[in-house]
Amino acid sequence: MLQSPALRAYDRATPLHLLLGSDTHGVTRYAGEVAGAAGAPVARRAQELVAGTRVHLHVTDRLLARDPAEAASAVERLARRVALTLTLHDVPQPTDGPVFHARAAAYSRMVRASRAWVTNSWHEHSLVGRWCTDDPRGSVIPLPVFRTLLRDPDTVERNAVPVLGVFGFVYPGKGHRQVVRAASALRRAGRLAQVRVLGRAAPGHDDEVDVLLRTSRARGVPVDVVGRVPEGDVAGALRGVTVPVVAHRNVSASGSLNSWIAAGRRPLVRDGAYAREMAVLRPGTMTLFDDGSLVPALEAALQDPATTWTSPGTDLGPGLDDTAAAYHAWWSTVDG
Template identity: 45%
Template sequence: MISAPPLLLVLGPEGHGVTRYGDDVARAVGALRPGARTVRVADVAAGDRALAGLDAGARVHLHATDRLFGRTPEDAADVVERWAERMRLTLTLHDVPQPSDGTMFERRRAAYARMVAASARVAVNSRHEQLLMDEFLPGVARAEAIALGARTGIPPSHPGDATRDLRVLIAGFVYPGKGHRPAVVAAARAADELRRRGEDVGDVAVRAIGAPSRGHEEDVVRLRADAAELGVAFEVTGFLGDDAFAAELLAPGIPLAAHEHVSASRSMLDWVEAGRRPLVVDSRYAAEMDALRPGTLARYAPDELAARLVDAWLDPTSTRLAPGASLAPTLDDVAASYLAWWAA
């Protein structure tokens, strides 16, 4: 007899990336196993109420990052420990601690170690994150690696861009380390190089498809001023609904994922699901995703960005996926992996 999946607890505000992905996985699990139960809660207090009615030892799975639970990493560890006392809790951990967390690294590392110790089992979203845990959370149980799943198996096909503007597109929240500043500098250099070659380049812009993360509004002001000095417009769309976000991903421009310290990236998948082939700064995670979905990314070294923008402007079809490109593993594949993992 195939065991039933755990209750799938989806925690967090609507629009949060981890919350949305947890909901995506829950819907895919429900499609494969119609009896699967999902409970969606906006915050910890609502989670407490939802879990209070469960039998002791009930099985629950949660996609988690420390920022969903409260103001501090310690808040997250406290909640996970409290919930794990009453039930068999499994976690998919996002935003695995790494030294680029800066002053928060040691606190996040201690909190994640507590969350892992309290949980029955833990998964992460990449082999890269599995290795981060081996490196920076030694002594804890090894996490299962289940890759992020695409919402579609084959992306839509679109013609190449036809524009003289040099526009660089970055999807997601605006915060330090996301790559907006290097993109501004590289865009200015790329435009200078193209004009030196006699190309008729129009406007030069870096467009952030999303809103600033809470507390980083002033970063946008500084980026806009610094970009203007280089002759580059820095544009920020603000928060967008699903349809408007999807339209922005299809707009003319060069898609870029320049996260300097990525653990696993939903925004890379956003691009390929829209049929785009983004430039992606090289990293262990980027190499893993390139091998997982061949031909869907264009990796570059940090000092190559300006030259790669030149190439992409000259050949905009290079920013579109080849017709029929496979994006597997899909959410259906991921749901099957979770069902097998929970049953093991």
């Protein structure tokens, strides 16, 4: 079938997607989802790429190498062979600890090597500009919500003891301990509550689960660590808690927040630049709290559980098709 000149140009603007690492890694899985929605060809190894090809890479330094400088070198080598654009994930910030300066330097090198780059939020974009490099070629394409079939909250099985749910990897700063402390305060006030951890320890943080369990026992708070939730069971697991809580301290973009929203939940979300940005992007999909207001927010949610569900007809966009369209529009502006 003959294509119009405009369509042929449109197709040429869609780069091949290089997917590195296992599909169990969130960045790799998301890269594959974007590639599929955008109709982009996929390669699994850099050695497969033809010199001069337009290539897009979703990158976090930890996906490429343990040492940030080695990750940057890998991106620079790739950029010398192909016309490379990047989506930056896990953008460096000072709360990274001792590795922060090395990560910031690595992201600066990766950005300079690319033809153009995007982040998943304006918050991350500002982190790149503040800590990595002031590069004018950056843009923003938000993470999509992968809509799931919503159920009426009244059909969800109620828990005998209210469950406060936290979804995602367990690591310092994710907010699990804050939720346990809040549950302890609720129990002291006579309102029973338990905590359900829907996830497993992040790589390198195996001891964090043990610390969490010891802390919860000392406070008299029952904590159930479910471990990794299979992909097909996520929506049901997220609908099965009484109050969803997203209490990250250092969040810059959150797939777990989007998973709660996709499941029809309206989670309590710790206030911050990213949370406020998402609250504006998707009105009516979250309730913000700060460090001093989590317990009252939980009390209010337990008093009126309907507030932890999105209202019928709430716009959850952008979705994956919107994201693919945004990438197509952006790629068409990037010089080949």
